[in-house]
Amino acid sequence: MTNLREKRNSIGSVAGLVFISAGILFATGDATYRPLLILLPVFGTLLLIIFRDSWINKNVLSSSPFVFVGLISYTWYLWHWPLLSIARNLNGGNLPNYPTCFFLLLIGLALSLFSYFIIETPIRKKAITKKLTISLSICVFCCTLLGLLVQSLDGFPGRLGDSAAAALSSKNTFPKQNKYAKVKYGCPADLEFCWAPENSQPSLALIGDSHAHHLAFGLQKNWGKQFLLIGHPGTPPVKGIISLKHEKSSKQPLMSKALDTVINDPDIKTVVLSARWHYFVNSKKGDFQLLDYKNDSNLITLGKLLSQTISELIMHKKKVIVVLDVPQIPLNPKNCIKSRPLQTTAGNCTFQEDQRRNNDAKINEMIGKVAKNFSSVTVVDASKAICDQGICSVGDGVNSIYYHDDNHLTNKGSDLVVSKILQQGKF
Known part of the structure; x- marks a missing residue:
């Protein structure tokens, strides 16, 4: 009975990894519009959770390197967006070549390690006081206010020359009816x-x-x-x-x-x-x-x-x-x-x-x-x-x-x- 359970867990966890890998391998630029492709890693993750007692989960995915990557993964995810966005903007709207993107991901890893150990962990361990809560709330409010301001102004056109600003705001303004x-x-x-x-x-x-x-x-x-x-x-x-x-x-x-x-x-x-x-x-x-x-x-x-x-x-x-x-x-x-x-x-x-x-x-x-x-x-x-x-x-x-x-x-x-x-x- 135990061997049967172990085999079932192993098959389930391997299937989960296969689904996750397929989601990565078959992902393209239009993946957002392909719901079945998006479901592959979701279903794969579900299988890994269901068969959490498998050998792969206990000895591989629960090992120190994987656990550590899991701890900083969300922070790394947050850092990689601005880095790639800035690189794309500096490159005329196109992402740079693969080596450059890979290098930027490594920079994102370094920044995520810095923010995890220097900012996140100390705040987590610090006693939650009224002063800390108010300070963080003010920071979040100011960031939100700044974002809304930039959105309402449609960016800051003043950073551009008049001709570039006019070109970027170009539309067809002819009336549709009268x-x-x-x-x-x-x-x-x-x-x-x-x-x-x-x-x-x-x-x-x-x-x-x-x-x-x-x-x-x-x-x-x-x-x-x-x-x-x-x-x-x-x-x-x-x-x-x-x-x-x-x-x-x-x-x-x-x-x-x-x-x-x-x-x-x-x-x-x-x-x-x-x-x-x-x-x-x-x-x-x-x-x-x-x-x-x-x-x-x-x-x-x-x-x-x-x-x-x-x-x-x-x-x-x-x-x-x-x-x-x-x-x-x-x-x-x-x-x-x-x-x-x-x-x-x-x-x-x-x-x-x-x-x-x-x-x-x-x-x-x-x-x-x-x-x-x-x-x-x-x-x-x-x-x-x-x-x-x-x-x-x-x-x-x-x-x-x-x-x-x-x-x-x-x-x-x-x-x-x-x-x-x-x-x-x-x-």
Whole structure:
């Protein structure tokens, strides 16, 4: 009976170590979003606790070196975060090489030993007095207050030059809607984009998702004429697609309503269709509801619906311009700006165009084929403003960044993209 219990304990503890090791070996940068992977070390630890009487637990994990590491492990964990964060900031937003990171972990170990023996242990052994409690409480309160202050001020922009501070705070500030447009065009309450200049009679409609909205600033600044912005996030500007993530009711296809508004307005002569096209093409089942072509691939479905939408627009005597999307960038645009006094590099502001063509090549090819069927349709490639000779830029590294996340343009980016499109005489 004893031998059976020992075997069971040994098998259980070995299994626990295997689960913990698997959690470490298979961990990647996206581990946070993989709950099953996170459960591996949790389950492994549970097994070690359940089979605590095993030989491994008593003779290995309970040995002095392991116990000592356990004593300082949390302190070591707390120290390693600021060290790696500072190193990343000084290296333009990227972690340094592995030897440097390993060296920083050793520094973290030294600091954890110092804080454990010089700070934690003496405080633990010291009698808890009212004076000590009040002193520590004041320290914690001051640290909390300082953290809240930094958060409320969004950091300390004064440490930067004016141009760098302005670049890091860059966003797309163009309004999404106004009362005049909502009343004039009868936009549904749920339709997020519905804007036009006060008392205007636009001859151009910019319609689409947030990738239409992020062009509006540049269009207003550079075009000099009145236009209508209309559409809804997460939905391509075609009829027959409902975004279940972004529309409250599947009974009212908002993009179809927006297109009907444009189609039925005789004053609108030009329609610009712009979207994050691959958002629909790469979507998963359940993200969208289709009114037709339910058995086709998303790419084929988009092509058919785009063709139908363009046909209806042309039938109502509209000139159609389709905008191919800007590249989705593989880096944090804010790291392009040198924003720390000790930062050794401004970070990487460019990437190879090939890195994003895999996402968009088939979509752009499909849109091109659809457009060739209509003589009055123009296709413009917004990425040409960002990319040149195979290299794409997210900013100038000094004063400007063109993106405020991995796919949306800032005001500066919108200005750059639309101005270059207009230089080609496309609108």
